[in-house]
Amino acid sequence: MNPLVYAMPGNEAFAQRLCATWPADTGALAARRFPDGESLVRLDTAPRGRDAALVCTLHQPDAQVMPLLLAADTARELGARSVGLVAPYLAYMRQDRAFHSGESKSAAHFARLLSDHFDWLVTVDPHLHRFHSLDEIYSIPAGTVAAAPLLARWIADNVERPLLIGPDAESRQWITAVAAGADLPWCVLDKIRGGDRQVEIGVPDLTAWAGHTPVLADDIISSGGTMIEVIAQLRARRLPPPVCLAVHAVFAQWAWWSLMEAGAGQVVTTNTIVHASNGIDVSAAVAAEGRDLLARLPLRRAGKAAVS
Numbered sequence: 001m002n003p004l005v006y007a008m009p010g011n012e013a014f015a016q017r018l019c020a021t022w023p024a025d026t027g028a029l030a031a032r033r034f035p036d037g038e039s040l041v042r043l044d045t046a047p048r049g050r051d052a053a054l055v056c057t058l059h060q061p062d063a064q065v066m067p068l069l070l071a072a073d074t075a076r077e078l079g080a081r082s083v084g085l086v087a088p089y090l091a092y093m094r095q096d097r098a099f100h101s102g103e104s105k106s107a108a109h110f111a112r113l114l115s116d117h118f119d120w121l122v123t124v125d126p127h128l129h130r131f132h133s134l135d136e137i138y139s140i141p142a143g144t145v146a147a148a149p150l151l152a153r154w155i156a157d158n159v160e161r162p163l164l165i166g167p168d169a170e171s172r173q174w175i176t177a178v179a180a181g182a183d184l185p186w187c188v189l190d191k192i193r194g195g196d197r198q199v200e201i202g203v204p205d206l207t208a209w210a211g212h213t214p215v216l217a218d219d220i221i222s223s224g225g226t227m228i229e230v231i232a233q234l235r236a237r238r239l240p241p242p243v244c245l246a247v248h249a250v251f252a253q254w255a256w257w258s259l260m261e262a263g264a265g266q267v268v269t270t271n272t273i274v275h276a277s278n279g280i281d282v283s284a285a286v287a288a289e290g291r292d293l294l295a296r297l298p299l300r301r302a303g304k305a306a307v308s
Contacts, residue, residue, distance in 0.1 A: 003294060004047050005086075006075070008056035008068055014088060014271065015055040017283035022291055027052065031067050039067040041074055048079030051294055054118075058091035059250060059273045065113075072117045082297060084120040086290060088272035088282065089248050093127040111137035120297055122290045124272050124282050125174070125219050125247045143293040145285045147247045147270055148174055152181025154268065154280050155215055159243055163212040165189065167201070167226045171218055178217060185209065189230065201226070203233045213265075214242035221246040221269070224255035228262045241265030249275035 006027040007015035019026050028044035052075040056068050068085075075083045092110035111134075114121065121142040126134055134142040155162050155178070164186040166175035172188045179186040190202035214234055216227050227244050234242055241263050249256075249269035256277060259267050268279040 001050055003051040003053050003084075003290075004045060004080075005053045005055060006043065006045075006071065008054060008064065008071065010274065011055045011057060013274070014057070014283055015086075017281070018053075018055065018086065018287045018290070021284045022287040024053065024287075024290075029071065031071070039070060041067050041070040043071065043074055043078060046078055047075050047081075049081055051082045051084065051297075052080040053084045053086050053290065055086045057088045057273055059089050059248075061091035061110075069113075069117050082119040082294075083117075084122065084290070084294075085114060085118045086286060087121065087123045088270075088286060089250075090121075090123040090126045108137045112139075115139040120293055122286060122293060124270070124286060127219060141293060141297060143289040145282060145289045146174075146177065147272075147280070147282055147285075148177035149181045150270065150280050150282060150285065151178045151217065151245060151247070152184070155184065155243075155245070156182040159213050159215055161212045162215045162243075163187070163206075163209045164215050164217055165230065165242075167216065167218055167230055174219060175217055184215075185212070201229045201233055203230070203237070206234075206237060206239065210239075213240050215245055216242050217245040219246065220248045220250050221255060221259070221267075222250040223252050224259050227259060227264070231259070231262045231264060235263050243268065245269070247272060249273045249277055251275060251277075 003024045004027040005015050005019050005024045006029040009031050018024060030042045030044060032040050054071055056064060072083050092106045115138050118140055120140055124145045125147050126144060162184055164179050164184045166172060166188040168189060175186060175188060187204060216230055231242060242265060244259055244264045244267045246269045256267060267277045269275060269277045270280040270282045271278040272282060
């Protein structure tokens with residue numbers, strides 16, 4: 001029997017694409033907020049005996065998590081065989097250690113919260129820095145989709161003579177994967193961060209790449225400060241306006257407009273987070289990962305009994 005896919009509010013388009021390629025059936029879900037701020041979730045399609053997948057990209061997560069957990073527990077209460085989370089963007093991955101005394105290690109705490117309510121998880125390029133895999137903090141089966149092949153294909157189809165540039169050492173592991181996917185020349189810059197919006201970038205001699213189009217690539221664009229600084233450095237070296245490419249379009253406040261004003265030739269992201277810059281669809285890859293994960297999924301663990 002096909003899995004049943006429920007879209008949390010704002011995720012309907014991505015869920016529809018999933019159902020078309022998984023294959024999966026669409027489940028009806030309604031959610032609203034009471035005047036006092038509390039949430040009400042209702043599953044209008046019964047999930048009894050079926051694998052239920054809740055689609056919820058976790059951008060701006062604090063407002064989304066409570067209704068998401070209510071939906072997960074309701075699906076289990078209504079007899080779902082398993083309850084999974086399809087989160088194209090997985091939040092709370094960057095605070096992976098306590099940087100100052102007394103700080104919450106929110107990556108691990110958030111992982112524990114989701115693991116307590118779900119049986120499995122599928123996401124796209126989680127921000128793994130000090131963790132090697134999601135298994136280090138999530139106690140449920142977790143499938144991850146690598147967007148690198150899709151980014152490489154987009155670059156090959158849309159950019160003439162590209163030079164792929166990673167903004168810092170953290171980007172090396174996946175920037176090389178993008179480069180390998182299209183046999184691209186690449187380099188990784190040195191970044192010194194002085195705060196949430198203050199960065200200094202060391203750019204090597206790029207005279208050998210005159211005539212190439214810079215492609216600045218990262219897994220997340222949040223404040224945009226790093227790419228804005230790199231754009232300034234490239235303009236000073238009279239290189240063409242760069243293409244700014246990212247997996248996750250977090251874009252805090254006016255980051256997207258700031259990138260364009262700084263001189264970006266184009267800003268393109270995947271559709272893990274809905275944004276005007278979306279130009280690369282990852283839904284088919286997410287559907288394939290979800291299908292493969294469910295095929296090897298054991299029955300729901302006894303410790304996650306339905307609420308009576």
